[in-house]
Amino acid sequence: VTDSENRETAEVEFQIKTFADLLASCIEETCLFIDKKQTRTYEEIRKELEERDAEDEVQEEEEVEDSDLYSGGVYNPKKIPVGWDGRPIPYWLYKFHGLDIEKKCDICGGFSYWGPRAFNRHFREWRHAHGMRALGLPNTKHFHNITKIEDAEALFKKLQERKATEAFNSAIEEEFEDNEGNVFGKQTYDALKRQRVI
DSSP states (O other), X not given: OOHHHHHHHHHHHHHHHHHHHHTHHHHHHHHHHHHHHHTOOHHHHHHHHHHHHHHHHHHHHHHHHHHHHOOOOOOOTTOOOBOTTSSBOOHHHHHHTTTTOEEEETTTTSEXXXXXXXXXXXXXXXXXXXXXXXXXXXXXXXXXXXXXXXXXXXXXXXXXXXXXXXXXXXHHHOEXXXXXXXXXXXXXXXXXXXXXXX
């Protein structure tokens, strides 16, 4: 081990000791806090959480009162949504995302959705599904973008009719084969068998 390596080690040890001396009170308080936290009972933890919730509610009430009294708030006459910083998002972004477009859904009880994203998402949400169940209709992709009750019922009738016509009809679609390998429809096969041709 050389003198330069010993010197570097000594410097690092000196820095650690200096930081430990400067932060001694903080380290001691942290150790006491951890010991206290580890030795608490369930009732003490629950009581502390309830007290913290009560303090939060008091602070929220005070903030609401302060915001009512404070007249110099953010000016937002168009009710533009608030961004992450607590201020309204830029108007061009508001228009770009189509948040100024209101769409109502009669199936949801006349509820309004602002913007195409919220409108498209609502077809998979509970309110729309509950409205469809109340009407006795399935909430499938066929009914996506349909907001009027009359339109949904008309589409359901149309789908039922199409399903009835596409259903398997054994009298028409069932096929039979004779001993020679000829294929006939059910009616033709029965007729030929009655005539004893087959």
